[in-house]
Amino acid sequence: MPSDRRGLQPRKQPRQVRARLTRQRILSGAAHVFAEYGYAAGTTNRIAERAGVSIGSLYQYYPNKDAILAELAARHLEAGTAAATRRQEEEPPADLESVIRLCVRTATENHHDDPQLLRVLMEQAPRSPELTARMADDERARVAHIEQLLRDRPEIRVPDPHLAARLVLTSIGFLVHKLASAPDPVPLPRLEEELVAMLTRYLTAAPDGTAEPPA
Amino acid sequence: MPSDRRGLQPRKQPRQVRARLTRQRILSGAAHVFAEYGYAAGTTNRIAERAGVSIGSLYQYYPNKDAILAELAARHLEAGTAAATRRQEEEPPADLESVIRLCVRTATENHHDDPQLLRVLMEQAPRSPELTARMADDERARVAHIEQLLRDRPEIRVPDPHLAARLVLTSIGFLVHKLASAPDPVPLPRLEEELVAMLTRYLTAAPDGTAEPPA
DNA sequence: CACTATTGTGAGCAATTACTCAGGTCGTGC
């Protein structure tokens, strides 16, 4: 099992349409194979076969197996944030509950795309420094965003907005993923309601145990 | 990579003390190796070396690599539930907050044991039917326990106790694990406070958005 | 057409892996 850190950049830029198509086929082949077999058992030969491309072609565009997952991850993150910002611009959330609901919706859509692949991505991220960095950056940005939002709203009663933001985002990201793809899955609409309820109550309740209704 | 499902039962029962010691050394060697290298890169030869035991001895007691992880998981689960029930008998929780706090404490202790190994365990569980089953059973029992507890307490205002129990337990299990071992880790006492706050508010608030203080 | 750059191929190599087995060492009861 070689693959001794050689960077994750593609080793060759496609100059013809044919090549771009090949790259695309490799990527979607990899997505299917990783989702079905997991990362370890998702061999490069299997990916090439599934993509309908020779193993040599695969290695013309990706220096190693990690690079394929890295690009898959990059595209996923990019698509996710793009969708989130677009949606936020279309319909700016009025109250806290709407903000939370928007986050939950984003997570559920994210999950709906390809739960299996998403799991592989999250599992493998900690073992690849480049992936970890990318995902940490993304997470940091989202946390900062929510944190600012919490600071701006007077109805928020929480001692540490930063911690609260982390808690909220981590909760959403994982609970959706976990409970929606459990052996006994929770229906997404139900899950959304409960999550929104839990988090808004957490954020708007006063520290002493009493609570106030949202403004 | 053979290992074609041969069952996870030990292939030989130790009859002498020497053998029991060997088994123990293999187990703790495996715990270290899996924690350090992950499951895929935690090879059986490395485990044997770390345990100070020959590879042949390893395969006298474990039919394959999966079986080692399975026993590790079984022991972990067993220890966890034992500790939880013992603690619950020592000091029966009075109010809801105490119940939640007890759950959180159990999770943090669980985490404190060996965060890395715990991660490997949770990652690998879905790929091994036996492991999945065992962990699912454990989870079901804990959920049922909390669910009953929620039903017994009048101050709980939540539409579906079963879903609420799942949500609470999944939240605790994962959030502790994730936030305590993040690159920027949240101090455990802080995390405990916030988690307890979040979950008690969720469980005791009335569905219409107002809330009542715990009885 | 010819010539070059780009793209595609797949047999096969080097490394690694889970796992075996023939034979040795140790403990235990007589």
Added chain:
DNA sequence: GCACGACCTGAGTAATTGCTCACAATAGTG
């Protein structure tokens, strides 16, 4: 002491893996 079973050893095997490379096919250009 002796015999027998329990226990341990580790070089070796078959299979798998990520990846290379010599070559073939195709596209672009004049």
